[in-house]
Amino acid sequence: MSDTATNHHGAGEDHLDHPPHGSFKGYMIGFVLSVILTAIPFALVMTGVLDKSVTVPLILLMALVQIVVHMVYFLHMNMSVEDGWSMLALIFTVVFVIITLAGSMWVLYNMNANMMPMSMPVSPATQAATAVGG
Amino acid sequence: MMATQSHSHGSDTMNTQAYFDGDRPLFHLPKEPHHPDGHSTMLGFWIYLMSDCLLFAGLFATFAVLEHSYAGGPGPKELFELPLVALNTAMLLFSSITYGFSMLVMERGKKNATLMWLGITGLFGLAFLSIEMHEFAGLIAEGATPQSSAFLSAFFTLVGTHGLHVTLGTIWLVTLMVQVAQKGLIPANRRRLMCLSMFWHFLDIVWIGVFTFVYLMGVAQ
Structure with missing residues (x-):
């Protein structure tokens, strides 16, 4: 039924099948920003001017900003592409990606931390014995 | 209501x-x-890209988990050559902007200019792939093969999958160049070029993740 509203809206605007396109200016802005946001993290890591604890969050931040720059200026994403369905699919994906990444790292970090220390190579027989004993 | x-x-x-x-x-x-022909293609292709994104999320998560499992072998600091990675990044970024230019001239119906920019994009894509193959070959020659450690398995799987995507994108690009050369900028070809445009820019976005998480964070740590 929401289709009715969409059709109505579409007919009113005489909106043809024109997906959003960029302009030369838009592509150049995206390109220059990308160059800057690539050059800075590479320079930071290659020269090592800053402490590791500062460098890592900085390069992560710049990667995040650059992804947004690419989305906006190269992929022309906004709320109105395909009546917002593209953005909805993107938000769903971002949530999934965050859960996958954060969840895997969290769970497996804890598994690693709680593992029984195995400093020496263990033979299958000893391993079985430990498993029974533990 | x-x-x-x-x-x-x-x-x-x-x-x-x-x-x-x-x-x-x-x-x-x-x-x-x-419905006009192909009116839902762009949304459908976008949803495909999002599913591809989930595939890469899985590979990134695997890499994040196995990142420090060197098995006594070499780590990122010994293996990665950042100048080479920077060059590779530049190739992919140049290919993104030249693809953008081909879309701009396509909108104005300029067939030959579209073909020229697509050709330049393809060359940058090939340059990226050549540098990546060179890097992989160097690593394997040093003995850092996918079998050496969990870190290297995850590395080759993640970066290799991205490289495979670029390879397929380049083949697709050549296919579309032949189509445009033969049939011109007909609506079907424009639609195909717009899909490849999304695919190509998407691969550049994945590469931002790769150079940041794999190369820069690997060397910084």
Whole structure:
């Protein structure tokens, strides 16, 4: 039924099948920003001017900003592409990606931390014995 | 509720008739409205890209987990050559902007200029792939093979999958260049070029993740 509203809206605007396109200016802005946001993290890591604890969050931040720059200026994403369905699919994906990444790292970090220390190579027989004993 | 709103508009009787039987709202369309050819292709392709994104999320998560499992072998600091990675990044970024230019001239219906920019994009794509193959070959020659450690398995899987995507994208690009050369900038070809445009820019976005998480963070740590 929401289709009715969409059709109505579409007919009113005489909106043809024109997906959003960029302009030369838009592509150049995206390109220059990308160059800057690539050059800075590479320079930071290659020269090592800053402490590791500062460098890592900085390069992560710049990667995040650059992804947004690419989305906006190269992929022309906004709320109105395909009546917002593209953005909805993107938000769903971002949530999934965050859960996958954060969840895997969290769970497996804890598994690693709680593992029984195995400093020496263990033979299958000893391993079985430990498993029974533990 | 939506239907009532539309009904009350009343200006577009054709539209109203299609969804109402007298005052009774119709919950099923009497017949499928006509859709222009390929009108849903872009959204469908976007959803494919999002699913591809989930595939890469899985590989990134695997890499994040196995990142420090060197098995006594070499780590990122010994293996990665950042100048080479920077060059590779530049190649992919250049290919993104030249693809953008080909889309701009395509909109103005300039067939030869479109083909020229697509060709330049393809060359940058090939340069990226050559540098990556060179890097992989160097690593394997040093003995840092995918079998050496969990870190290297995850590395080759993640970066290799991205490289495979770029390879397929380049083959697709050549295919579309042949199509455009033969049939011109017909609507079907424009639609295909727009899909490849999304694919190509998407691969550049994945590469931002790769150079940041794999190379820069690996060396910084």
